Amino acid sequence: MDVRLSAEQEALRDSAAKLVADLGPTSVADLDDRDRVAKLDAAVAGAGWRELRTATDAGGPWASAVDVALVAEELGRGLADTAFLGPSLAAELRRLSGLEASAVPEAVAFAPDLGHPAAIVDRALAVDCAHGDGALAVDCAGCASALVLVPVPEGHGVAEVPVGEALDGVDLTRATATVAGAAVPLGNVTGDDLTRFRAFGLALTCADLVGTMRGAVDLATGYAAARHQYGVPVGSFQAVQHLLADALVAMEGSRSVTLYAAWGVDALAPDDALTAAAVAKAYCARAARTVGETAIQVHGGIGNTWDCLAHVFLRRSLLSCDLFGGVGPSLERVLAARGIGEADGLR
């Protein structure tokens, strides 16, 4: 056992960190800077990070799930407002289904609560999601289509639907949209591969949450050192220090579970990979909400205004928390893996 990052992994992480430091938003106003967003999008496309999970000639992915998680963490930390999670998920689902990589940007559609990939019942009316009124394409900026699941007798088919109208989602940095139009069948995915896909999705959302937590702690710590009340920095008060210390600790624990979950996607049996990912997701989802709330609290009144970045971190984490299921479904899965109760299957 040696769970240190390799030199290549450190280099990948550093280049993601640098890219987002150069081109990511540094204020809420920056989110409306279309020129900057276009540059960020082009840089991420140029780096090839959205295609890390496309298949090599041997059928495996170009990069490990740990590699993808490292990029996801840095993009989360820097509130990168360009598609990454969506196209990475689509690439993984295509690879696991034995499909050719998509030539154009593509996302994955989810049930309305985001807990599961959307399972389309009626191919002709792709908006008929199996449990809810409409499927949502997530993190789909620049994507014309999204992958959905189609129940077939032997398991699940994978189909493609056009991305429809953009929605105002909770997350100000990643696009959500309806899907509309007929589903075009592409192929099938086995139950084991679907389990692995969900493990991958959970691990990536955890990595994004670790990133948002790091970003939120950095933002709030910087503010606490700079903001003066009673003639001293508010960060000198023990009450404020303890809030931030707890946030850092929650982030570090989250990082440890996420590392294992990401490793497990490629290294563990599918069910074990999913359990490891559920452990990580329960931990990270609880931690991320608290850390996001802490960042707002430390900013005081300013933290409750739209123009403070603190809520942008919290909002981003709320999307990642719900995607593939948050605390509740993850805890159920953890218990089910130990023979207590039943976890939700794919509905």
Place this chain on the structure above:
Amino acid sequence: MDFDDSPDEATFRSRLREWVAANNPGLPASSTSDAYWAGQAAWHRALFDHGFFGLSWPVGIGGHGLPSVYEVIVDEELAAAGAPPRPSLGYLVQGLLVHADDDVQRRFLPGLVSGRDRWCQGFSEPDAGSDLASLRTRAEREGDEYVITGHKVWTSYSDDADWCLVLARTDPDVPKHKGLSAFAMSMRQPGVTRRPLRMINGITKEFGEVIFDGARVPAADMIGAPGDGWALAMTVVSHEREPGELGYVARYTKLVNQLTETVRNAPERYGPEPRRDLAWAIVEAEMLRLHVCRRLSERLEGIAHGPAGSVDKLLMTEVEQAVGHAALTVGGAGHGETDDTWLKVYLYSRAQSVMGGTSQIQRNLVARRILGLPA
């Protein structure tokens, strides 16, 4: 980046697994019964005699000189077998390794590591808890000896200890951190009086207090030089904050496995609250296992000890207390029942946010030394 065993690690793991299966003494949980402490010394010696203790410590003191990650394997296998955790004395070993000269190391470490000698740590005093440097126990030089006078409290294992790592004031005329020295002192002498303390869960063998009234220690048994005591204390407490040093992953995982078994055997008796608490306990214990994997891997390149130990202590506390809450809601408060083991686990868990430096102190350290917030 690999959580899997190397071939050598896998060989070691299977050897250990086979041995534990045949040699598990089946002691009660360490925090719940005095019977645990009665059997712990024999367990320590059994682990040592079969080559399963002190894996990452130097060969010269009875260790095996292996990478720290082997300690994770021990913790995982002991927990999986429901065996007692490894004895938690790595912090004393590290303190002596860093601060004692060769002579003191040679005379004391082999007995400590092998379990032949039992040790306790005499740091805290009635008026020196978090503010340890204000301690008042005196060590006064008389010829080739020091004479120790003072009162130590919240001393783990003091009732059974042969030796005590005593922190005492050798120079009252310098600032409080600078006047302290450390000694390896025999507990078996007339000037030492021990009294057990009953913890809130009723056990009496873990916790004690010790009165030193003219106890004697050879000057040659000072650890380091006069005035080096504070540095040694900081080394010891920083290791005392590390779950990888303490072997607590095994302790928590074993408790979680027992709680899981309890619910699985009679699921109809457990509603949403105990199930949720159990699920969190499972998640937390697993988090700590993985966190220790990460920390011990970092040590492969000899990362020095720093304030990160306070992060680990806070995580370890979060786990212990989550397990404690699951013990309470799954096991119940034991109203009128003869077996109140789970209540004892719960009550014992409250100590984790105090021992080895309170959670408040750890948060101060994280805020100032990691986050860089102003004092």
